[in-house]
Amino acid sequence: MDSPTPRQIYLDCDPGVDDSLALGYLVASPLVQLVGVGTVFGNCPADAGARNACDWLSVMGASDVPVAAGARKPSHGEYHGGPKHIHGQRGTGAVQLPESGTTPVAGNAAELLVDLARAHSGDLEVVTVGPLTNIAEALAIEPELPHMIKHLTLMGGAALHPGNISPVTEANIGKDPESARIVFGAPWPMTMVGLDVTMSNTFEEEHRQALLASGSTAGRLLAEVLDFYFDFHLDVYGRRCSALHDPLAAIVAAGGIVPALAPMINVDIDDTRGPGRGQTLCALGGLYRGFPAQDGAHCRVALDIGAPVAPHLVDVLTTLP
Secondary structure, three states: OOOOOOEEEEEEEOOOHHHHHHHHHHHHOOOEEEEEEEEOOOOOOHHHHHHHHHHHHHHOOOOOOOEEEOOOOOOOOOOOOOOHHHHEOOOOEOOOOOOOOOOOOOOOHHHHHHHHHHHOOOOEEEEEOOOOHHHHHHHHHOOOHHHHOOEEEEEOOOOOOOOOOOOOOOHHHHOOHHHHHHHHHOOOOEEEEOHHHHOOOEEEHHHHHHHHOOOOHHHHHHHHHHHHHHHHHHHHHOOOEEEOHHHHHHHHHHOOOOOOEOOEEOEEEOOOOOOOOOOEEEOOOOHHHOOOOOOOOOEEEOOEOOOOOHHHHHHHHOOOO
16 A cells, blocks of 8 residues: 655744654654744744754754744734743753754745745645744735645644633643634634643653663653653643643644544634633534534644554654654
8 A cells, every 4th residue: 555645744833842842753754744844932932942943853864844933922012931940941951952053044934834835735734833923924924825724733722621821821822812813713724732632641751761762862862851841740740741732733733643532613712811811712512412513613623632642652753863
């Protein structure tokens, strides 16, 4: 049987420890051809994230993938720096990555996304795992972008799960709700991979040790970076492990695992200045009726993955050089 044609994927990210796992998965997966990376403020500044992406891609044997730095602050308001207690000073935990010597391309991330969408003639898919500012800026450059993109998968939001920066708000959406509302309102096919599934799927110490012992240079560095991230999650889970936020979105986008439950529902974003700012308002009224069709719905919301994620992630990451 012939192997499927790899999906052409552009990754928008804010690397970031879990972003590096997502990046590694998309580089290593035989289901994917990674054609571009954009960075945005979030876990670290956009320019630092672009340097991280270049360095990670070099370690992963994919230094030919173009990287562009993007938005340095949200569409409304300012950026006050990343959570260094979670991702470290530079977004790589306590590890200093080998410097690649490669630099980001000219232009910004939104321009790179639009250029790739035009070049790939309806075959390009987008995975976005940071604030959605770059994606909204790309829509402003090319209003027809939703009809040029095959699918958009995002890590963000929460349907039934509590938020992680407010009682109802997940961080990627909450850092720029105005841009998020624009992106969710655009008519492209979407999949939302939010806290409902990323918090209940964890990467444990046994999986980190498997990366350390794999013989892969990239795998070893990822495991060392995760050591810092595990320390933060000790207060979350009561043990050394981590949530699988960004890599789970990458796995779903690639088709490595198909969610067991992901209804197509209407989703809106609260971009007001009240206590619900940044909440993903998911139309879950059909929860007990099997989610009948909703007029205008174009977003699948992952509510249950239904398969072990960490072993699959380890299997793919350990094929990196």
